[in-house]
Each structure stands twice: as structure tokens, then as C-alpha cells.
Amino acid sequence: MLSVATPGAGIRPIRRCSILLCSDFPVTSLPLFRLSPLSFILNRGCSGKKKDMPISYPGEGKAEVGRRRRIADVTVTTFAWRENSSIKPSTQECNVEVEWPSRISEADQEETIINLTVESGIRRMIEEVKEMFLSMGDGEITSSAYDTAWVAMVPDLTGGCGPRFPSCLQWIVDNQHGDGSWGYGGLFSAHDRIINTLACVVALRSWSASPEQCEKGILFLKENMRRLAEEDEELMPIGFEVALPSLLDIAERLGLDLPYDYPDLEDIYAKREIKLKEIPRDVMHHVPTTLLHSLEGMPDVEWDKLLRHQNLDGSLLFSPSSTAYALMQTGNQNCLLYLHKVVDKFRGGVPNVYPVDFFEHLWAVDKLQRLGISRYFEPEIKQCMEYVFKYWTEYGICWARNSLVQDIDDTAMGFRLLRLHGYGVSPDVFRNFEREGEFFGFVGQLNQAVTGMYNLNRASRLVFPGEEILQRAKDFSCRFLREKQASNQLLDKWVIAKDISGEIAYALEFPFYASLPRIETRLYIEQYGGADDVWIGKTLYRMPYVNNQVYLDLAKADFNQCQAVHQLEWLGMQRWYKESGLEVHKVTLKTALRAYFLAAAVIFEPDRSAERLGWAKSALLAEAIAMCFQSECYTKETKFTAVNGFRVNGQQPRWGWKRTGEELMDLVDGLIDALEAMPSRGQRPKLPAKTFRQNLRCAWEEWLTGLKEEAGDAQQCYKEGETALLLTRAVELCAGRTEPVHDTARQEYIHLAHLITSVCGRLHLRASKDNNNGSSREDVESQMQELVKSVCQRHSPNGLDDQTKQTFLAIAKSRYYTACCPSAVLDKHIAKVLFEPV
Template identity: 45%
Template sequence: MNYEIQMRVDAVKAMWESIEDGWLNISAYDTAWVALVEDINGSGSPQFPSCLQWIVENQLPDGSWGDRAVFLSYDRLLSTLACVVALRHWNVHPEKSKRGIEFFKENLERLAKEDPANMSVGFEMIFPSLIEMARDLNIEVPDPNTHPILKQIYAMKNEKLKRIPMEVVHKMPTSLLFSLEAMPGLQWDKLLKLQSENGSFLSSPASTAFALMQTKDKNCLRYLNDVVQKFSGAVPNFYSIEFFEQSWAIDRLTRLGISRYFGEKIKESMNFFYKNWKNTGLGWNRYTCDVPDLDDTIMAFRLLRLHGYDISCDVLKHFETDGEFFCMVGQSSEAVTAMFNLFRASQVSFPGEKIMEDAKRFSCEFLTEKRAANQLGDKWVIAKDIAGEIGFSLDLPWYGILPRIETRFYLDQYGGANDVWIAKVLYRLLRVNNEIYLELGKLDYNNCQALHRTEWAAVQEWYSESGLDQFGLDRDRLLVLFFLASSSVFEPERARERLAWVKTSALMEAITSTYNHQRLRSAFVHEFTNATATSLRSSKVNERSPGLVNTLMKTLHDISLSTSTAHYGTLQKMWKKWLLRWESEGDDCEGGAELLANMININAGYFLSRKLQLNPEYQRLVQLTNQLCHRLQSLQNSKEPASSNNSNKTGLSDPEIESKMQELVQLVLLNSSNGIDSNIKKTFLALTKTFYYAAYCDSKTIDTHIAKVLFERVN
């Protein structure tokens, strides 16, 4: 590992060592609410003077408060008015409140130009409440009865209040607990029974501060004391965020192609998710699971499945009504990214999971319609290229997504520290979106790509020396084979597997295309059998002898020298098993994938014992892989475009392939009760996905991917 990569790996590890319950930036809005709390002992001074001081010290140059880098009117106006209210309430720093209210009045009209998709959570409820607080303090704000924008927002609030069943608000936990500061006519004796274990109301500092002002509840005070201390005198928009932060961070590290550096920490997170898993779903932390949301639930669900945990998809039934899926009960509109995450998770399905099929259908249709209408703005995040992320997943099913292809595209789509999230105000997830991840991803990708290009040069030299161009294998096809192998097994330390993969694929294609009649097949197998017998007796390979048999023998001999598990005799027996089957079955032979997987696994250092090969689960794994790869190869050879470039498709229109892929995914992902190494199993899935990819994508798409993945350096 070079110094630049190691330095950033260490930085990420240090970041994760202190992850605790999450870390996000300070919210001016919530800090203002906490600053409004008066001393519960009745001294008349602020209970949290540090929050008031934070407001004083963090006014932006234009007189506003809010996110420094991104100007979103919802965020700036709400944050600014809240801070002005806090300053005027305590009658301090009149010059700062004056500049703040001037900014407010000058920029109020900008609300009309904002994308409604980016409206902050509960804005139509919270903003009017703040306006009324400002008017009570004689702060000069426009009259909501005459100002057109304020009239519209007040009307939205009144309409929403009509739809809120107050008896439900007081009876059971709902998402409305997140914004109690905007709610009139609350019955606190009932609401305190809905308080979270950590003392908060749905982990919102603003909502909890308002509750403390109304009740002087000691648990509210305990929560706010903890958060103010944690964040050095101020508060974020919500806290804690352990489920949310860890699942999104792992997803980003994975898509950036760098998760392998942090396997131990990721395993800890997976165990944490599994330990705290609830069949009714998760919230963004362990205190909000009484109000579960689809987004946090489905992200954890997908990661747990991919890491081998047995998790039931029945959890989705809590987020579905009449075939439609929702993020939270009572939500008026669905977030694009929530449906995107549902779509991604729904593809990691097992046989017989109807709810997963329904989820895939619904989310695919939702995203396809939004894409066609160019309406991919999101209510939860302002990110660099959400449209690109969604387009990539709609155009290429998960069964056909190879790791390097996904990473190469995501490196262009990931916004790093520039991505900003939306709740009541804008906020930043410092361990999900940062420049260190992006820098490490780019360095690692370019390092791997440089190695792959060196290997490609060596493979071409082997190809020329072996004379494979005389046996029906051209250089362009060889490049495709190398691309498939290096896009799946990309890590520098896995060079042996990669080269065994491409050379085995190349030799198999050369043999099957050249010896394409029964008589020719038999002659080749006879020659191979004699040559292996001779080489085993003499322990030598005739390097000067021409022909495919000798090329095969020499290649196996060279491979056997590179690892202790790839014994020359073992490799010969594996090839002979396939050749004998191919001799009798010809194009109908389904054993090629088994040979390829075995060559990869042996070169990875795994010993394929007889006990393993007699294991019923392993035998089914081999059978499925052989059947799927043979069928997918047939589709590829037919040269009929499998995808027809229809973005509404979610895979190949072959029910048998879909069913067997689901079974294969289940066999590979679920931990074996009989001890089959998960990495051995993953080879079969990785291999099958390359066949799926080649069958699904047309030649133009594959050529584009090759150029981008292998030859286009990331800047």
C-alpha cells in the first residue's frame, strides 16, 4: 500500500474509532431553540448560555444563520428567524438581530423560487409558528395576512392541521414528535408518556427544548445537557444518528470501492445492526424505532443481507399499503432517494419473497416516472448526481453490476463534502460525505487501474506467444474477458485469481470455437489425455510443441508454480473433467462455469477437498452456476439485445433465470451451516454476474464500460 493511500486509510479508521453515536454539524435553528430555554430554577437567565453565545459567534457575513456553503431559502430563513428570536428574547446584541431581520425581509421572496422538493421537514408548520413568536417580541416581520408568500404558507399549515388527528398525536409515537415546537394545543401529561428512553422527543433538540420549556421535565433536561456537552456548547438538528450514519457510510465506502480496508469496523456495525434489529423496522437511532422509517430500515436490511445475516423481508409489510410503499406513516410525498434505496434492496431477493417483488415493481415504476419527467430532486438530500445514481441502477440490474463498473461511475457521482442533507434545516453527515473518502476512492481506483493495465499488457504478450489468434480468439474478445475478470476481482492482492480467470476463459473459448465437431473434440481430448500422462511421468512440459494442447499444458504448469494449492496434477484433473463432458455434450455442456470457478478459487488459495465437493449445498451451488452461465452464454451468443435499452426493465425477461438467480443469491449470501467458506461461494456469484452482465448489455455499452473502467483515469 502506497503512502498516500495508507495515510487516508488511517484517517478514515481514526474517524470511525470515534464514531460513537454519530457526528453531524451544528444546527443554528435547533441551537436557537435550546438557547430560548430559561433556567429551570427560576433565575431568569438562560439554562444554556453556551447556545446563546454560539449564535452570537456564528452569524454569517450577510447577516443570516444557516449552512455556509449552500443557500437554500428554507434553511437560511428558518435558521435566521430562530436566531433573531433568541437574541431578542434575551435582549442581547441588537445589532446582530437587526442585521438578521434585514436579511430575512430582503430574502423572503426567494421562497417562491425554491424547488418544492427541497422544502425542509415541517417547514409549513414551523415557519408560521416562528413568525408568531417574532411578532410577540415586536420583531418587524411582514404581515402574514397580506404578504402573498406568508399567506400561502399559513394556508398550508391550516390545511395540514385539519389532517392531523390530535388524538393520535397524544396516544402513540408518530413523526410529529419531531416538530412539537410547531404544534398548538398540546396535552403534555399525555405527550410525556411518549418520550424516548434518552429523554428526547424523537431525538430532536428543538422539539425537546420546547417540551422542556412547557414542562420542566428532568429527562428533557438530561437529554439536552448531554447533547450540548457532546457538541461543545451547541446542538445539531437531531441526535443520535447511529443507524443512519453507519449504514450510509458503509454504503458509500462500498460503492467507492474502499470498504475492504475497513472490514473489522464494518463487521462491528453489522453485528450492531443485527443486535438491534426489529421486525417492525428501524429509525435513525436506537431510540426512534417506535417511529420506524423505510429508508433506515431498508439500508440496514440490504447491508445485513449482503453480509450474510438471515433477515426476513417481512419487515417491508410495515411500509406497504395496497401495493404502495411509503417511508413514514402519514407522509404526504415520497422521497426519491428512499424509493431508490428500496429499489436497490429489493433486488437482493430470495425465492418466494413476493413482498420484494412488489417493492421492486413499485420503486422501479416510481423512479422511472420521475426520471422521465426530470423530477429527481429529493426531499432528504441535495447531492451531486442523484439522477446519475438512479439512472445507473435502472439501466443495469444488480445481477449485472460488476464492482469496478459501479465504483468507476460512483466516483463521478459522489459529491464528497459538497453533499448536504435536508431535515428541518440543512445538515451535513461528516462521516458519510467527506473529501477523505473521495480522495481515497480515487487514489485506490487509479492504483488498481494502473496494475490492471500492466496485467493487460502481460496477458496480451501471453496471447501472442500462445498463438491464440489462430484459434478463433481475437484481441478484442480477449479484452472483454480481461475486463470481466478485472471488474469483478479487482484488488491488487488478487492478481493470481484475476489472471487464472482470464487465461482459463480465453483457453476455453479458443478450444470450443476451434474444435466444434464431435470428431475434432474427441481428437483434442485424446491429445490432451496423452499429453497429461506424459507430463505427469516426466514432470515436464514440452514448451516448443505447437498447438492448443501444449498452450493449455504450459499455462497450467505456470499457474501451478504460483500457489501451493494449484498443484499441476489437480489442475489437469479439473480440466480433464470438463473436457470429457464437453467431448460428449458439445455446445450443450454446462460444466464450463464449474471449471472457471474452481480455477479462480484454487488460485485464491482455497483447497477444494473431496468432502467439500460432495457437500449437497456445494453441489447445488455448482449446478445452479453451471445452468445459469450456460443459459446466459446462449443469450449472449444469440446476439439479440437482451436489454432492448428499456429503462423500465429490471432484468432479463426470463422467469427461469430470475428464479435461479434468486436461489443462487440465497445460497451464496446466507452463512452455511456446514462450514463452506463464504469467499468460495462468492466466487460463484461473481462469476455468474459477469455472464449476466454480458447477456444483458449490448456491445456498445460494454465497449463504453471498458473504455471508462480500464483506460479512463479518475481525476
Template identity: 45%
Template structure:
């Protein structure tokens, strides 16, 4: 029971009792050390290094400014990875009493950052189809089940333990919602009910970073969050008004930039007379919002704006091709490749030129030929005959290529021919084609598509997640993540009702954080 640091369960009170009974020198050394460290007082438990550091990373990421602390986060996750065991982790490296809360938080963080962690660690906390925080417990708390639910969504194919964990934790959380019992035994926080509602309403595949951050800023309690143990205590490295103030400043700064970009996109629409092609403002706003919610960082404006413009033009061309003959489609592609007169083609080529000039200014690379080649590949795919609703569109491939080119990559890098890149392209096209059809069916029928439809898509998403976040030397992580980013944006628009998306647009893009 005694840990290498001399404590019992890293608990000053338990260790003090053991010292009184045994006069053990290691107990005394542990107690003397923490009394000196904390100027005569002691916390209820020490150390709590794994718990504290993981929760710091979680807060930074959800509050939307973790990009400023990349090296610090890597250092933390390297440390946690070094403490990982086949049964997970505990709140401290010195403790062998593993718990599901820290294990799930660590698992999710490390997996999303490309570390090789095995989901079998979750099995340690399962008994008779139920999951518990500690082995031997007979009840569950809300926050550890929320951690389990969030971790279970980052699953790879054939990880049945995560499927079981997802089913159990989602049922547990929904039941608590129905009973109005959204309170926790470990934590008193500002809006735990709001956190649970958000994650139950928006699955991880549909969870876009800026939307999550906008909601979490309102839910985060800062200095007022209180943890429950032998006593009530606060963790100021995890819950602090400093984080909240910084999150608000950063969010509002980004929001002003995004609003300015939206004005610029409307001007682009007016300058190129896109209203004449029946491009409506609501549609244009949705294209920009999805791009902005997925790639929000100020330094990625080129990628974000190119995504939105490409999505808008893709929709115009798709509508045009649905209404034209095979010969007219061929004429359109010929005009695109050889400069024959066609008003919509002229808009596309001018826009590609604008984008390439911006990329050259930012990255010093010429990408116009690559952008045009990507468009030609997509246009050729549109000539496939069949049911307009069922013919594969492959527009996701065009979006991924555009984003990667705007990030400074080019076909001369040899990416497109790499087996891993080809596999990612195929998976993303399959997923997004199905999701695009799902969105069309949903709009046409004015209701949600069946759960079975999403279940089949989820299997492909699991495979894409595995390819996109696992580290390898063939394709760099940023490029691979682009495929997942685009796929999640399609999942979002297919999964969420139009009214939900409208509410998100109003809140995320136009409502200032105060």
C-alpha cells in the same frame, strides 16, 4: 412519545418545547448532555447512530475501498443487527419511529454480509400497494425509493414483498426520470440523477464492483453533500473529501496494475501464438475486463489473470469442438490427458502449468492436478451431442474451480463433494448456460432478448443468491461468493449491449480518475 434517552423523537427542538411545558428532568438531562457534547450548539437530531454508520458503510463500499475496513464494518453491522426489529429500524437505536430508508439500507447491507434478516420488515411501510418512508405518509421521496429499489433486488425465492417493492420503486424512479424530477426532499448531492440512471440501467445481477465504483466516484459529492431537515446540515463522516481523495488514489493505483496485467495477457497471447487460433484482441480484452471488474483487488491478481486466460482458452476450444467430428473431439481429449501432439492442447497445458506455478508461489500449494482435472471434466461435457447453441457448456463450473484453486483451495479440502458445493455448482451452471445462450441469441439477432427470458433466469438467481450469501458451516463464504461472482459476470455480458460494454471498458480500464 418520550424515548429512553429523555428526548422526544431524538429532536432537541421538540425536547426543548416539552421541557418548557413540563420541566421534565429527563428532557433537561438529554438537552444538557448534547449542549455539552457539541460545545454550546446542537444538531437538528441526536443521536443518528444507525443512519450515520450505515451510510458510511455504503459510501465505503461504493467508493471501492471498503476492503481496508473489514473489521470496522463488521462491528457496525453487528451493532445494527442488534437493533433490528420485525418492523425494521430507524435513524437511531433510541427511536421507535421506523423508516423505510434506514430499514432498506440496513436490510441490504446485512443480507449481503450474511446476516439473517427477514424481508417482512419491508411490509411495515406498505399501504394499498404503495410504499412510504414513514407510516401515515402520503408521498415518497427519491432517495428512500432508491434505497427500496436497491434492497428489493437482493431477494430470496418466495419473498413476494420484495417483488412488490421492486416493481413499485422501479416504476416510481422511471417516472421521475421521464418527468425530469430527479431531486430529493432529504438530500442535495452532486449527481443524484446519475446515481438513479446507473442503477436503473444496470440491475444488481449485472452490477460489477469496479464498474459501479468508477461511476460513483464521479457522482459522489464529498464535502458538498447537504442533508435537508429542520435546517440544512452536513454529515462529515458520510460525505467528505477525504473519502473521495482516498477513492481516487486507490482506484488509479488499481487501474495502473490492471493496465499492466492487460499488457501481460497480450504478451501471453503473442508468446503462445493464440492469434493463429483466431483469438482476437477485442475478445481477449473483454475476457480480462469482466474478470477485472468482478475481482479487482491487487492481492487477487492470480485469480483474476487465471480467469481471463481460462475464459479465452475455453472460447477457442468451444469453437474448435463446434467444427469437429466426435472422433476429433475424443482425440483432442486424449491428447489433453496423455500428452499427444496438438498445438492448442499444448497451449492449455503450458498455461495451466504457468498458473499452478503462480499459485505455488503465492499460497504454497500444488494445484496443477486439480486444474487439469477441472479442465478434463469440462472437456468431457463438450462431447455431448446436440444443437451447438443449446448443449449445456458448464464453463462456469470450470471458471469457479479455477478461481477457487487460485485462491489457495484444492480438491483435498473436500469441497467438491459437499452437498452445498454441489448445489451451488448445479445452480451456477444452469444460470450461466442460459445466460450464455441468451448472449449468443442477442448477438445473432442484433437486439435484446425478451424480458421473459431474463425473468426465468432471475428466479434461479434468487436461489443462487440465497445459497451464496447465507452463512453456514459447510462451505466458507469466500468460496460461495465465487459462484455468485461468476454468475453476475455472465449476467452482465448477456444483459448489456456490446456498445455499453465497450464504453465501460474505455472508462473503467483506461480512463484515469481525476
């Protein structure tokens, strides 16, 4: 619980330094202030007076405190912090006054002048990511020793006595580990090392190549075969139970000295039989299935029938090993062309699957969005979405375009991202993965992967009214994930990630309606493993454009830059709070912090300060006025006088003694003046002063008029809904957008205004202990569905601006979040988002 500390004794007076911020670039390079989340959040004096305050930095001595001193005084032309003055902005108050303990100067007399421009490191990382997206083709993926070995076993089909792909054999020779194994070197997995090593020793013995390396590999297999039983089954590569027995049969025919009768192998052979029975041979020959990916483990197949399921690129379900085996059995020229292409691209060391274009495009976009850095790459993201939509099918997609087999994981990710970006995709695509009320990963499969159900759950949250298939998908995926969560079985068959359990916990507790961007980003930065995350296919592999350190480093740098801006704004908010006397009106500093946090958690970009502060300060003044009007000393007549006075004040000044309500009206006037005075930044337009003032005053007048009625539950719901609309209008005006006048856009605006007032009012009713009933919950959900539909669906060119629609959704989501988030959790989120750097 956050609390205000009492000024302590013996703390030396604090001195003041001034900071001015500027930027002509979307991100601002700012000093990162290390603020104690439990003492600094609510404790700093903001009145401009020197006062003693207890300032705590856990675990640091005086010398470390001294090193934290930061003083910046940079001339600016595009951004001044006049919002810190509540009523009468002055030139002196264009500076944010940050007060530091005078003891800092004793520890470090040298002042640091910080140039507040974009750091070259951030620019470099942005350009590096842009280059990744520019070079995206069929996918960047690491090599697989297993698949390389199968391709190396292909003989020269023109009559020669050597391998068709000698570069693959050379790759095997060059990539053995010191312990004699082959496989992914980033971590040790028994399943991965054994299947890779067995394939490589078989390939070497097939061509009588590098006998010493072959013997070293055999020794590794003998010593480590027992470790298969010690490892979690979730780490078993795709098709392992089919591929391993097949390789052992070949190894035995080649005379390799291996433990063929090892007891634990019996279990693997049994799983092989179960796997083969799941999809009968006649089905496999007539319908494309996932077994096409593992044909090297399939004896006695009818190749003339199977080759009907060959992909357009000549592969068998994009598997080099499966395609190599098919080539050896049939001599099919399309198989040969595919393998030549893959071997040439990867210089001998082929991957376990290729292409992976959908996988790369979709997951890269998802990472950028969740890490909070997608705004730098909007053109690149649009190209990715256009690419995926071009090849989207009613049956779904898999990891590569033009696939005859689809999977729920890629389909769910594609559906969610396409719908979020306004593309028309039907949820009926998920009917292909449903059977008797359950959802599965591939057609014909009976089991589910954790991440597949996780992505299905995320997709199901973008439901429009009447989409029952998504409701069923949500119910099933929630039940599946919670059962796995309860039994601590969240290991996944597709990926070894840093914190899958944390990702799933957040998705279940804060689904789309309640997920605010900065909270998701702050937590995901901790959950994302960067280059350490490993994917599970036929072997372990990495996707460099999906999981890499550059994304993570950029996300951390960007988050800390934004947080520095938010910390400075919060200092200004505290000063404005004290100067405005809101404490007298029963608005606490903690309420002010929460109001600012909600605004910053949604509108976090440095260049959107006016929108952020317009939201937060309007929310606080609305709260103060509402409480004032609800007090017993305020009659209907006095309310009318105060509101009418606000109207008059727009035309002529008032003098003399004012009642409390009239003082608050003056604060609203001061806020309008301060917001109008804030200059625009970047490409954001600025409305003419008269237009801005008239529109924002009109919004306040309409809100105030509704407060003149008697109090009660209905009035409280009305107030909550109308306040949400007031905040929406304030944010829009601060962003330089007025209410639309064109018929089509106007109708959309009116519809969204009705939805947000109704949703936010019902959310208040739902949060009430006395009114937490099912009908209220259903009403909220149905209206949120309609709101999401209105925001996500594309309309005519004359329709409502997309950014305006996003503002409506952002305000609604912030109210949904506060309605479902426990107070203690909210306080933790405040500390993480605003005060704990990453």
C-alpha cells in the same frame, strides 16, 4: 467501438523498459500510466519485437509526452509476472516488458526509479478512516442554528431570569453570516437561511441580546422572504411548513418588524393545515408519529399523552428543538437531561437531530463499499453491522437506535447491508411501509422521497425465492423512479448530492445481478460529492463520517493503483495472446480484452493477480477450443483424439506434428504451469504444485469431455454453463482453495455448481434473439435468487467457505452483466475501468 489501429508510417522505433512489481501490503503503490483508451487498449506490440505503432495521447504535445516516461526496475521477493509466458516460463520473463516511444528519451533523459511500495499518503488516509470508525458513537453531525435558537430560548427553570443554556445564545452571537443570516454556510438555500435566521432573531430578542445582530437578521428576512417562492420545494427542510408559522407567531408577539402579510406565506400556512390533517390529533396523542419531531410548531397538544412517546434518552424523536419546546411547556426532567447532554457535546451549537448512530454507521459502510475501499476496513465494517443488528427490530429502524418511529430509508439500507453480510433479516419488515400496493417513507405518510425509493429498490434486489414483498417493493420503486426520471424530477427531499440522477440511472440499468464492483466504483467516484454533499433535515447539515474528502481521495488513489496493475497485466495478456497464436484460432484481441476486463471488473485487488489471469486466460482458451471443436473439419473421432491426448500429456510428452486441437491442449498445459508458478501474495495460501496441477487438469478434462458431443443450442448452453463452472474452479485453485470434502460443504458446493451452470446456460439462451422469451427470463431470475440466497445465508461452521461462495456469485454476475449490457456500453466501461484514471 474499440478497434485495432494499423501501424502508421513515420513513427520512431520504441524502446523497452522492464518493470517488476512487489508488495507485502494489500495495496501496491504503482506509477499511473496515462494510456489512451482508443489507441493504447488494443495497439501495443507484445511480441517483444520492436515495431512502429501509432500511440495517441489526445491534447498533449511532445514535451508532455516526454514527461510521462516511467521506468521502474525494483527487486522483488513476493511477486513476479511469470504469467506473461504462455508455455515455457523463463527467468527473463519474470519482467513485464513495457514498450515506450524512443522519442520519450529525447524529451527527458532522466529515468525515474519508482519504489513500488504503499505510499505514505494512502497509509495515512487508511489510518484516518480507521480512526473515524473507532470514534463512532452517537454520530458526528454539524450544528443547526434553528435548533440552537430553540434551546437558547429555554429559561432557567430554577427561578433565574436568564437562559438555561447561555452557551447556546453565545453560539448564535458567534455564528452569524456577513449578510445577516444564520444557516449552513456551504451553499445558499432560501428555506434554510430563513428558518434559521428567524429562529435566531427570535432567540436574541427573547433575551434582549445583541440588538445590532438582531436588526441585521431582520433586514435579511425582509429582503429575502420572496426567495422562498423561487426555490424548489424539495429543498424545503423537514417540518418547515409547521415550524415557520409557529416562529412567525412568536416573532409577532415579540414585536419584530417582519413581513407577516407577505403573499407567499399564505401557501405555507395552507400546507401547515394539510400536514396537521394528515395525522389527526387523537392519532398523534396515542401513536408515535413524525410530528414528535416538530412539536415546536404544534399548538394545543395534550402533553401528558405526548410524553408517553418520549425516547429512552429523554428526547422527543431525537429533536433538540422539539425537546426544548416540550421542556418549556412541561418542565420534564428527562427532556432537560437530554438537552444538557447535547449542549455539552456540541459546545452550545446543537444539531437538528441527535443521535444519528444508525444513519452514520450504515451510510459510512455503504460509501466505503461503493467507493471500492471496504477491504481495508473489514473489522470496522463488521463492528458496524453487529451494532445495527443488535438493535434491529421487526418494525424496522430509523436514524437512531431505540426509536418509536421507523422510516423506510434507514430500514432499506440496514436490510440490504445486513443481508449482504450474512445476517438473518426478514423482508416482512417492509410490510410496515406498504399500503394498498404502494410504499411510503414513514408510517402514516402518503408521499415518497427519491432516495428512500432508491434505497428500497437496492434492498429489493437481494430477494430470496418466495419473498413476494420484495418483488412488490422492486416493482413499485422501479416504476416510481422511472417516472421521476422521465419527468426530470430527481431532486430529493433528504439530500443535496452531486449526482443523484446518475446513481439512480446506474441502479436501474445495472441492478445487483448485473453490477460489477469496479464498474460501480468507477462511476460512483464521479458521482460521490465528498464533503460537498449536504443533507436536509429541519435545516441543512453535514455528516462528516458519511461525506468527506478523505473517502474520496483514498478511493481515487486506490482505484488508480489497481488500474496501474491492471494495465500492466493487460500488456502481459496481449503478449501471451500473440505468443499463443490465439488469433489463428479466431479469438480476436478484442475478445481477449473483454475477457480480461470481466475478470478485473470483479477481482480487482492487486494481490489477486493469479485469480484474475486464471479467469481471463482460461476463458480465452475455452473459447478457442470450443470454436475449434465446432469447425466442420473436426469429427467426433478427432475431438476424442485431442481430448484423450490431453489426458495422456499429463503423464508423458507428445512429439512431432500436432493438429490445431492438440496445439490448444498444449496451451492449456502451459497455462496450468504458468498459474502454478505464480507465487502467492499477502495472506493468500498457495496449494502444493501437484495438488494444483491435478485439480486444474481435472477441471479442464471434465469440461473438454462435455465438448465431444454434437453442436447445437443445447450444446451451446451446456458449453456456456460448464465454462462458467470451469472458470469458478480455476479462480478457486488460483486462490489456494480446493473443492470441499466435508459433507455439508460438499453439498453446498454441488448445489452452487448446479446453479451456476444452469444460470449461465439460460443467460446464453436468453441473450439469443430467437429465444428471448418470458419463461427463460423467469427461470434465470428464480435461479439467481436461489444463488443469492445460498451465498448470503450463513450456514454451519462446517459449511462452504464464504469466499468460495462469492466466487460463484461473481462469475454468475459477470455473465448476467454481459447478457444485458449493450456492446457500446461495455466498451465504454472497459475504457473507464482499465484505461481512464480518476
